[in-house]
Each structure stands twice: as structure tokens, then as C-alpha cells.
Amino acid sequence: MLKTSKNISLKTINFKIILLLFILSFFGCYPGIKKEATVSSEALEEITFFYPDFSDDMDRDSLMAAIRNSIEYLGRIPAGTIMHYGPHSFTQTQVLDSQKAFLEILQETANPAQVAGKIKADFHVYRATGGEKSANVLFTGYFEPLYEASLTPDSVYRYPLYRKPDDLTTVDLSGFGSKFQGQKIIGRIAGKDFVPYYSRVDIDEKGVLKGRGLEIAWLKDPVDVAFLQIQGSGKLILPGGKIISAGYSAKNGLPYRSIGRYMIEKGFLTKEEMSMQAIREYLAEHPEVVQDVLYCNPSYVFFRRLEKGPLGNIGVPLTPGRSIALDSDLFPKSALGFIICKKPLIDNSGRVKGWEEFSRFVLNQDTGGAIRGAGRADIFWGNGLYAEAAAGHLRHEGELYILIKKP
Numbered sequence: 001m002l003k004t005s006k007n008i009s010l011k012t013i014n015f016k017i018i019l020l021l022f023i024l025s026f027f028g029c030y031p032g033i034k035k036e037a038t039v040s041s042e043a044l045e046e047i048t049f050f051y052p053d054f055s056d057d058m059d060r061d062s063l064m065a066a067i068r069n070s071i072e073y074l075g076r077i078p079a080g081t082i083m084h085y086g087p088h089s090f091t092q093t094q095v096l097d098s099q100k101a102f103l104e105i106l107q108e109t110a111n112p113a114q115v116a117g118k119i120k121a122d123f124h125v126y127r128a129t130g131g132e133k134s135a136n137v138l139f140t141g142y143f144e145p146l147y148e149a150s151l152t153p154d155s156v157y158r159y160p161l162y163r164k165p166d167d168l169t170t171v172d173l174s175g176f177g178s179k180f181q182g183q184k185i186i187g188r189i190a191g192k193d194f195v196p197y198y199s200r201v202d203i204d205e206k207g208v209l210k211g212r213g214l215e216i217a218w219l220k221d222p223v224d225v226a227f228l229q230i231q232g233s234g235k236l237i238l239p240g241g242k243i244i245s246a247g248y249s250a251k252n253g254l255p256y257r258s259i260g261r262y263m264i265e266k267g268f269l270t271k272e273e274m275s276m277q278a279i280r281e282y283l284a285e286h287p288e289v290v291q292d293v294l295y296c297n298p299s300y301v302f303f304r305r306l307e308k309g310p311l312g313n314i315g316v317p318l319t320p321g322r323s324i325a326l327d328s329d330l331f332p333k334s335a336l337g338f339i340i341c342k343k344p345l346i347d348n349s350g351r352v353k354g355w356e357e358f359s360r361f362v363l364n365q366d367t368g369g370a371i372r373g374a375g376r377a378d379i380f381w382g383n384g385l386y387a388e389a390a391a392g393h394l395r396h397e398g399e400l401y402i403l404i405k406k407p
Contacts, residue, residue: 035132036131036132036373036374036375037129037330037373037374039330040084040086040329040330040331040332041084041086041087042086042129042374043086043128043129043327043330043331043374044085044086044087044126044127044128044129044331044374044402045086045087045126045127045129046086046087046088046124046125046126047125047126047127047401051116051119051120051125052338052340052359052399052401053116053359054112054115054116054119054338054359054361055112055116055359056112056359056360056361057358057359057360058321058322058360060106060110062319062320062321062322063106063322063360063361064103064106064107065319065322066319066322066323066362066363066365067099067102067103067106067336067363068103069316069317069319069363069365070099070314070316070334070335070336070363070365071096071099071100071103072316073314073315073316073333073334073365074092074095074096074099074334075096076315077092078092079091079092079093080092083095083332083333083335084332085124085126085332085335085402085404086126086402088124090404090407094404094405094407095332095334095335095404097405098123098336098403098404098405099334099336101122101405102123102336102403102405105118119403122405122406123403123404123405123406124403124404124405124406125401125402125403126401126402126403127399127400127401128331128374128375128377128399128400128401128402129374129375130374130375131373131374131375131376132373132375133375134375134397136375136397136398136399137339137374137375137376137377137397137398137399137400138375138376138377138395138396138397139339139341139377139378139379139394139395139396139397139398140370140376140377140378140379140391140394140395141378141379141380141381141390141391141392141394142230142231142232142325142368142378142379142380142381142391143231143380143381143382143383143387143388143390143391144231144233144234144235144310144382144383144387145224145227145228145231145234145235145383145388146234146235146236146237146243146383147219147220147224147228147234147235147236147237148219148220148236148237149161149217149218149219149220149236149237149238150217150218150238150239151217151218151238152218153215153218154218156220157217157218157219157220158218158220159218159219159220159221159222159224159225160209160214160215160216160217160218160219160225161215161216161217161218161219161225161228161236161246161303162203162209162214162215162216162302162303163214163215163216163249163302163303163304164249164250164302164304165209165212165214165302167188167189168186168188168197168250168252168302169186169187169188169189169194170184170185170186170253171184171185171186171187171194172184173185182329185253186250186251186252186253187253196253196254197252197253197254198252198300199252199254199298199300200254200294200295200297200298200299200300201295201298203252203300204222204294204295205291205295216246216303216304216305217236217238217244217246219236222290222291222294223280223283223284223290223294226259226294226297227276227280228246228303229299229300229301230370231391232247232248232301232310232366232368233245233246233247233248233306233309233310233311233318234246234310235383244305245305245306245307245308245309245310246303246304246305246306247303247304247306247309247310247311248301248302248303248304248311248313249301249302249303249304250301250302251299251300251301251302251369252298252299252300252301252302254298254299254300255298255299256297256299256369256370257296257297257298257299258297258370259279259293259294259296259297260274260279262293262296262297263279263282263293266289266293268282268286268289268293269282274395275392275393276388276391276392276393277389277392277393299369301369310380312325312365312366312367312380313325313328313333313365313366313367314333314334314365314366316365318365318366318380319363319365319380320380320381320382320383320387321360321379321380321381321382322360322361322362322363322380323362323363323365323366323379323380324337324339324362324363324364324365324366324377324378324379324380325364325365325366325367325368325371325377325378325380326364326366326367326371326376326377326378326400327367327371327372327373327374327376328367330373330374331364331374331402332364332402333364333365334363334364334365335363335364335402335403335404336361336362336363336402336403336404337361337362337363337364337400337401337402337403338359338360338361338362338400338401338403339359339360339362339377339379339398339399339400339401340357340358340359340398340399341357341358341359341379341394341396341397341398341399342355342356342357342358342394342396342398343355343356343358343390343394344389344390344393344394346385346386346389350385350386350388350389351389352389352393355396362379364402366378366380377400379394
């Protein structure tokens, strides 16, 4: 009896060891210290099981419109262009065919289960690897604001919105060696030297761009200008009631620093209080710190007048709720994606009263100065009360997937 018990115990121990080794090998790709992606091949990992359910909380027409916009972009770039989907590469033709194939699926069936089935059978599905501290993606939001403005300055409208200066120059470093492939720097030529472009302090405090005829319009509040730069586009309502649109044109190339994070560091707001609305309220109540807060961010955005828009970085109109901004160095432009995150429930005054989980198909049609790494994504919410609330308060982790049809 004793010998039998020992044998059983040994078998039990061996089974546990085998099980432990299996678990360790299965989860071996998730080490205790996570490395953040620095190149496109590390930003996405293909999955072959544990798929999301691919349920979509929005209308089909908006998705089809967003896909057609991506197809328009893809039709403008050379057929041989290589686009990187994590460890795999596809040509422009393959990506374009994939977008068209997915559009056909939507046109053929409205059954979510059938759509999900076709994706699992016919598409590569990649999941974003996330940031340094999490395998998930941190989602934030942006929207199209409406600000009062004037085409001429006066005592009320004193803060200019600038178009791209002629001396702002982008240099492609790819020709200087393989280690610089795909890298660019932005600056200006000063004599015989290429130097960094002017900072926010240079432009807004020292007035280095004044008198050059670069002003698109003048706004009432420097915080409006800064927020418009963060959002990347917006509408301007002129004194007579006419509305014009302004969109992103270029940036000065200096690193972006979050004014929200700076305000937390200075003790102006807590992390729990932080939102776009909270920043506005604090700066309105403490005008003496406005300059200090805004100047902490040396990055500066230049604009252009838009006939239609807002436009993303691929030059197509953004679709509210469907267009997202990702790091353009890591994720393929125009790519079809799927996200799982949370969205706010708001009351009639725009206050957030709760959060609910949602999932939907999206298109990578924009980028942003603060959207860096495989663990960041920005959702474009459109304009209006809900869009402002969602953009101002969303800061939740979720899942990001990128899809492309198998060759």
C-alpha cells in the first residue's frame, strides 16, 4: 500500500510539473518585464484563436463610408508600396483588395455572425502589443471643436492661428544610410546650418512669425488655440455667422508634452480630476498660470483652410466614431481595425454619468503628436455635446485589432 501511494504521489507531481511547463511555454511571450514596440514588426502579433466576437455598436453606413475613404487613399499611392502589418508585409494592391473584399462582405450580409465567420476564415487578425506597462491599448478621444474667431485682429480677437511657414523644412534621412531608413527631421535653415524650428515660446511669446502674413484667423483665447492644436482640426465661427474649417497642415517638429500631465506634476489637478473640461475650468479660474502651462509644450501645429473636413493624415474626411489615430511609424495607414473599449453615458448637460463597454470596426486614418507607441489610440468622435464629452473624458484601456485579407 505504501509503495502504491508513493507511485501515485510521484505521478501527481510529474503531472503538475508537465502542466506547469506547458503553462510557461504557452505564456512565454508575455514576460514579466514587457518590451514596448519600437518598430512596426513588433507593434502587432497575429492571433489564430481567442478571437473577439466582432460585434459592432454603430450603423453599417458609417463603416462603409469610412472604408470607401480608405480605398480612396489607397488608390492614390503607388501599387508597389509596401505596408507593414506587424511581422508581415503587403503591397498596396493587396491592402486595396482587402478593403474592397470587406466592403463586399458588408454589402452581402447584415448578419454579424456571418461577418465574424468570414473574418476568421479569410482574414489575418493581428492584436496590438500595447505599451511598456500593459498588453492593452490606452484609448483617448478627440473631436472637432467650434470656436469664435475673426479674419482680422482687434482688442478681442488677439491670438493668431498660423498656416505653415515657408521656412519650415522636412528632411528625409533615408539617403544617409540604412539605419536612418524612414526617419525624418523637421527644422529650418539658418545660414549654413540646419537647426530646430521655432518653439511655442518663440512663436507665441517672442512673435517670430508676426508680420509674415501667415495668420488664417484670430481667436479670443490662447487656450482655444492650444486646444485646437491638440484636436488637429475645428470650425471657426466668424462675427457675421459664417463658419469656416481649419485643419492640420504641419508641426514644428519639437517633442509634444502633455499640458494635462504637466498640470498634474505641478499639483494644479489630480490624476482623478483630469479631463479636457477640468483643464479649461482651472485655467479660466487661474489666468496667471495659463502662459506657464501652455509654454510647457514646445510642439506647435500649423493649419490650413479646409473646404471639407476634418481630414486625417491620409487626406480623407474623418468619420465620427469610425476613424482612429495611431502611431504612423508603427501601424499601416488606412488599415481596417476593430476595437473594444468603453464609451461614456452623458446627461443633457454633457456630464458623464457612467461608462459602458462597446466594440466596433474602425479605420486608421489619422495620427497625432501624443499618439506614440503600440499602446496608444485616439478615437475621433465628431462634433457636438457628446463628442466633446467623450473626447474630454475618455482615458480607458482596451483592445485593438488590425485586419487584412489573406492573399
